[in-house]
Structures are given as C-alpha cells and as structure tokens.
Amino acid sequence: MTLSDKLPLAAPHVLDEQQIRRAPKVLLHDHLDGGLRPATVIELAEHIGYRNLPTTDPAALGRWFRDAADSGSLERYLETFAHTCAVMQTPEALFRIAAECAEDLAADGVVYAEVRYAPEQHLAGGLSLDEVVDAVNAGFREGERRAAAAGHRIRVGTLLCAMRHADRSSEIARLAVAHRDRGVAGFDIAGGEIGNPASNHAEAFDYLRAQGARVTVHAGEAVGMESIHEAVLRCGAHRIGHGVRITDDLSTGPDGRVTLGRLASYVRDMRIALEVCPTSNLQTGAAGSYPEHPIDLLRRLGFRVCLNTDNRLVSGTTMTQEFQHLATTFGYGAAELEEFTVNAVKAAFLPFDERTALLNEVVLPGYARLRAEELGRVPAGAGSLV
Ligand SMILES: O=c1[nH]cnc2c1ncn2[C@H]1C[C@H](O)[C@@H](CO)O1
C-alpha cells in the first residue's frame, strides 16, 4: 500500500473548462463545412467577391449562424451551409479550411477526428471530385503539422458524404473507396432526412458493402425508427449519425424499467455506435433541452454512445463545450468523459492495431491522470494529458 492509498480521498470536484479541454478527446462526427472560423468565412468571401454574407463582423457572423440554425427544423439548419459552401470552391480555400480545422480541434484537446464533408458541394469553381479530396487531405496534413509544432498531437481522417436529396451517391461511394488508404476513412450520407430515404441510394450502399468499406449514416434525427432501421439493415451502417430517435423503440413500464424493442436491441447488441450531437439536436428539434436529451438514458442502457459537435460554427460549439453542457446537466465527471471517448475509439474507422494504440498510449493514460486530478491527488494541469 502506498502513502497516497492511506490518505482519505477528497470528494471529486467538478472538472473545470481547462481540465476538460486538456483531456484527450475523440470526435467522429464533425462537418468540415459546418466548422469554419467566422473570420475565415469573411476573408474568403471578400477574396472571391461573395456578397451574400449577413454581416462581415466575425463575432456577429458566429452569432448569426448559431441563431439562424436555432430553428427547430433540420431543413432550416441546413440552409445556413449555403454561405460556407460558397467560399469552399478552390483548392486554396479547402486547404486552408482543413488546416484550420485540424488546428482548432487539436487546441480543443481532440487527438483523433473523422471530419466529413460532401465533395459534390465543392465543384462550382471547376474542381473535380478527386481534386477536392486531395486539397482537403493536404490541408489536414498541414494542420496536423502545425498542431504538432504548437505541442498538440492530432490525427484527422475524413468521411465523404453523399447528399440524400441528390443523385451522386454511387460516385461518392466509389470516390471514398478509391481514396480509402489515402486519408479517407469512410462514407456517410447527410442532408434533409424527411422525404429522402437512404434506401434511394441502395446501389451505393451495396457497392460499399461489397468493397468492405466503413459506413455511417445520418439517421434518426428528423425521422424516427424507420430511418434507423433502413440505415442499419438496408444500408449496412456501422455507426449512426445522431440516432437519438432510437428512443422511439424503448418503452418504460410502470416500475420505471425500460424495455428495448427489436431494433433498439439490434443496435445495442451489435455495438452500432450512436454519434450523438446534443447542441445540434436542440437546434434542429431532435431534442427539447439538455435535461430532456436522451444521451444519458442511452448511455445508462449500455448503447455505444459517443459525444460529438456536428457543426462547430453552425451550432456554436466545441467538444469541450458539449461535455460542459452534459457535466452541468447530468453531473458528469472524468468517468463519463472517458466512457464517451473509449466508445469513440472503439467505433473509429481505424484499423484495429491503430485503435488499440490510440487507446493504450493516449486515451487511457490521459484519463488516469484526469481521474487523479478529479480526486485532488494531482495538481490540475501538472503534466500534459495529450
Ligand atoms: O445534422 C445534420 N444532419 C444532416 N445533414 C447535415 C447535418 N449537419 C450537416 N449536414 C449536411 C450539411 C453539409 O453541407 C453536409 C456535408 O457536410 O452535411
């Protein structure tokens, strides 16, 4: 027994913002075109003569995105992306935005991220789909280098999105497979869920399955169980973007016991990760408030839940802030932040040996230290958590 084991344990204290920021976090659901720096949007708009921005003051623009997206409707939320996509049409702009994304995530303590975007939305300046992917990947490599020079370790992979309302999913699926060992970790389908079933893109999903590609699907955000059912059982999704409407398949008995229906059981049994994005869900109406958000229920029921930002600019958030909201609402501490992070590592579209190394070399040591800090055994900030 060591001396410290004999000391009475201090009551755990609430983690402060710095401690949460320093903890190694893993982010699987973040849109490149939803996370630009407001000042970058303004500079790039100026450069190309795009005159439709609602304001050219960076702080006001950041507020504008968050407020405009705070509509209770996914469709209205998605309208705000017209401004970001407008300034993402050249290799230079894509490179810069990806590099800044990696720097910003690293400064927020993210050690591994999968950042997604829809290549088909970046062709208006004459780029090919391959050129879009190459520019974004080069930007991420540069961002990783800059982050390392600033003392932050981060690795970023990408997910290529097809859009539900469009008809290029088979092309995007082929693009994702063609680039899979060169910076692309997998495929996603995004966009308005109502009236645009993922099964319209069956050919793309069949191809991805035949190629053994990794797939996530935005589902269970604006539409309920049928959308999740289709994503998992028709499209072969390994993860679900949002997925919070899986609660439609839960029932609570008079004694308070929660019973899982067949779909919810399948999702939990097969360890299909739910990429939960609480603030975005409040904006699009997928959840009413932080206390009413199902993330805590799903976590306690044993679903593989991870915590995400969705769109840092549009939702006015960061990984640190997402966790702070949950800490305030549900009393979460280091144990829950670690749980979400371990779940994210397990669900990451990385080879098994790389997931194991990320877990053992970065994540677990970081949280061992954070838990010690929480118990008051180690002064906050002593040594680096990342
Ligand atoms: O939460 C979302 N649900 C569905 N689609 C979304 C969400 N957030 C962003 N998108 C869309 C808008 C972007 O232009 C696109 C690709 O990143 O993905």
Ligand SMILES: [Zn+2]
């Ligand atoms: Zn999303």
